[in-house]
Amino acid sequence: MKLLRYIFFPIVPIYYAITWLRNKGFDLGVLSSKSYNFPVICVGNLSVGGTGKTPMIEYLIRLLKHDYKVATLSRGYKRKSDGFQLGNAQANADVLGDEPFQFYSKFKDDITVAVDANRQEGIAKLCELNPQPEVILLDDAYQHRKVQAGFNILLTTYSDLYPNDFMLPTGNLREPKSGANRAQLIVVTKCPEGISESEKLHIVNAINPKLHQQVFFSWVSYAKQVVSKQNTLLLEQLPEFTLITGIANPKPLFQFLIEKDLRFKHLNFKDHHHFTSEELQQFESLDLIVTTEKDYMRLMQYPQLASKLYYLSIEAVIDRSSVFNAAVQNFVAQY
Structure with a gap:
């Protein structure tokens, strides 16, 4: 390359x-x-x-x-929907894209989340809302x-x-x-x-x-714990796990986990990767999965992973x- x-x-x-x-x-x-x-x-x-x-x-x-009243407007990179979309109870990463869906999942009670590749049209649609951002x-x-x-x-x-x-x-x-x-x-x-x-x-x-x-x-700043839909584990409590990443640069996360003396294997994919059925089948055989919050937005929709899938959140x-x-x-x- x-x-x-x-x-x-x-x-x-x-x-x-x-x-x-x-x-x-x-x-x-x-x-x-x-x-x-x-x-x-x-x-x-x-x-x-x-x-x-x-x-x-x-x-x-x-x-x-x-x-x-705050609104976010993103392109919604690699989403499977078209045009202007608003975050709502039916939304997921396929509709909004993983990052906007992350905004919606964390702040849905406080903000409006929208996606549109045409930013002018997206702003115009947001201005039609009541209340307006x-x-x-x-x-x-x-x-x-x-x-x-x-x-x-x-x-x-x-x-x-x-x-x-x-x-x-x-x-x-x-x-x-x-x-x-x-x-x-x-x-x-x-x-x-x-x-x-x-x-x-x-x-x-x-x-x-x-x-x-x-x-x-x-x-x-990394969180002190990993979170799933139903559970929370402190980092020091983690048994051996598999780290799954589909982000642009996983090296800082990898290094952070190494410095914590955690035992894990790393499966690395391209940024915004859409996981195939073969890959999901491979994930099913794993005992414990830790991923980024962005990747979690794409993986959380698969019920077969729910009991073993955790994410580590970060803040700037x-x-x-x-x-x-x-x-x-x-x-x-x-x-």
């Missing part, structure tokens, strides 16, 4: 030119973009792969849900320039910072690095919890934020959280 990426290096300037011209078209108003008279917050990244968008959306939900969180919509979010939060991972990356197909960047200029907040995600001030300064210098931007650092922790929170809350309070 890496060899192919280097072979395709001559395509990089072409992809760069196309995405740069598209962005310039939106910046100059040649291509139309719709803005809104209520707060729309976009969470996204410049790169493909997992940068921690789901934990960030959940962080924002927790921050805002007590004071505002007061804040809309756009999940993974940084490149959806037809919607002009009032506030952009750009994520980049500690181990793969966008200033050090290349454009597709050789690197992982979806658009030129200059696209970062649209963000008000830049969050370096998945940092080691003990990241030093000198390393933070080095990263900030590499990012070189504009005057309108602030840079923050975050890390993942943000350094200087009071400053970060104030920036978001001040934006929302303007409306």
Whole structure:
């Protein structure tokens, strides 16, 4: 795979030119973009792969849900439904996609969860609801320039910072690095919890934020227990198990479990993987399964796994959280 990426290096300037011209078209108003008279917050990244968008959306939900009617709007990647869909009692991962269904499962009493590949149409449909959302969180919509979010939060991972990356197909960047200029907040995600001030300064210098931007650092906090539909087990109580992952980067989770001295085998699949009947049959023969919360959303629908299927939840922790929170809350309070 890496060899192919280097072979395709001559395509990089072409992809760069196309995405740069598209962005310039939106910046100059040649291509139309719709803005809104209520707060729309976009969470996204410049790169493909997992940068921690789901934990960030959940962080924002927790921050805002007590004071505002919050809605999330996602594409619903790899769902089996079409068009605009709302989270409701009949919804599952096939209807909403695994990540939006995770939002619905955790926050259904407090927020509205919707999916639509066309973000403009999705926002319009949300505005028809009664009551209408007061804040809309756009999940993974940084490149959806037809919607002009009032506030952009750009994520980049500690181990793969966008200033050090290349454009597709050789690197992982979806658009030129200059696209970062649209963000008000830049969050370096998945940092080691003990990241030093000198390393933070080095990263900030590499990012070189504009005057309108602030840079923050975050890390993942893992739960102390795994949860099933009917049971909870502390991590230290876990017998030998099988870890099943279908996420972009399972390495941090794998390392966390290793550091806990837990005994497990690891079955790793591609991000958003739809499990086949043969794979599910293999899972049935396992004694205990631990998975991510996102993967659990896809696996929970199979009753044959219910007694052995557990998930480990995570939350984003943000350094200087009071400053970060104030920036978001001040934006929302303007409306």
